[in-house]
Amino acid sequence: MAVVALGEAAIFNPQVKLAKGVIAPYVAMETLQPFTRDVYKTENKEYRGGTKFLDGDILMARITPSLENGKTSIYRGGEDSSKAAFGSTEFIVIRGAKGKSLTDFLYYLLTSTEIRDVAIASMTGSSGRQRVQNDVLKNYRVKLPTLKEQQAIAATLGALDDKIESNQRVIGMIDALVLAKFSEFSSRAHGKVGRLDSFFDVTIGRTPPRKETEWFTKPGPESLRWASIKDMGAATTFLMETSESLTSKAILSHRVPVADPGDVLVSFKLTVGRVAMCGESLCTNEAIATVHIEDPSLREYAYAFLKSFNYGSLGSTSSIATATNSKMIKAIEFFCPEEACLNEFHNQMRPLFAVSKQREYETRSLRKLRDALLPELMSGRIRVPEARQAVEDATDVELSEVSGV
Secondary structure, three states: OEEEEHHHHEEEOOOOOOOOOOEEEEEOHHHOOOOOOEEOOOEEEEOOOOEEEOOOOEEEEOEOOOOOOOOEEEEOOHHHOOOOEEEOOOEEEEEEOOOOOOHHHHHHHHOOHHHHHHHHHOOEOOOOOOEOOHHHHHHOEEEEOOHHHHHHHHHHHHHHHHHHHHHHHHHHHHHHHHHHHHHHHHOOOOEEEEEHHHHOEEEEOOOOOOOOHHHEEOOOOOEEEEEOHHHHHOOOOEEOOOOEEEEHHHHHHOOOOOEOOOOEEEEOEOOOOOEEEEOOOEEEOOOEEEEEOOOHHHHHHHHHHHHHOOHHHHOOOOOOOOEOOHHHHHOOEEEEEOHHHHHHHHHHHHHHHHHHHHHHHHHHHHHHHHHHHHHHHHHOOOOHHHHHHHHHHHHOOOHHHHHOO
């Protein structure tokens, strides 16, 4: 296994031809999801400047907090694969070097803890606007396997990401179906109308003092997941993963409300109207309201109602950023169907939500396996044949057919 500078193993910010004024695929920074391999265009728009790249190139966020949050993905052009694309000026574009490296392998190298730590440590600039120093990253020496080994590693880890992406597509399609069914159902249902908090207990999350770091921890048996708006942005139907947790003592000392499985979360500050159902018990920060739903037959309906609600109708309480307040959320006019109608919707939607939840659990297991294998494969501590069986068991894919080793 050769040891080379990363700048020798990969091409940084390769030249791409794209004339100003041309309509081209555009990728916004917010389109990249944390620790998600593939990213697609946000929209088509006129090129007037920005980072240029091609189908298959790696987009690595170079600014805080996007890099720390795990925003590194491979651009997939799809039907636009033959076209040059562009995006945020805060991307570093990285491509495999012919005869030396494969781009798919480099993606996993760049998302490894080793390289992420180097990139984050190199950041300089004013607080909140720090950027990666390209030279530090390019001069860092890495272990570079042979092309055949790179292909095998990328295929092994890629099989897990393929399954993760497949699960996300299924969850997304189910969510779209639920909302379509809700639209059709609500047009013919009968029931009563009242304030949201007349039907449900609505609580607002809390944040312990940030300077008191002992309240914050990683997910574990002695802690509870603590959701932020960023975490909700990464969720589709169920929220199960968060980047931070609170200790049990923090929850008691600061009287942080706890959301139970089946409760519905709604963001109402900065990014208004993100909605997710709790997959398991967790707590949230003060920008998120929890709608506690004791009646199981109301959960799917309440989720669909709140996901479909026009939060723009509430107005904004801030001239600086989009925001409403907890009083407005609690006062939302909620339509509750008659029992027979509600049970009809519940019985139709419950199996769909069960599939989504099962896929979310599977995806969480796949991510844990991928993240455990990544440093071991990159360091050479384990070889592809040793990792292959675990991946085949998790994905039902014959890796020998994919990796060719």
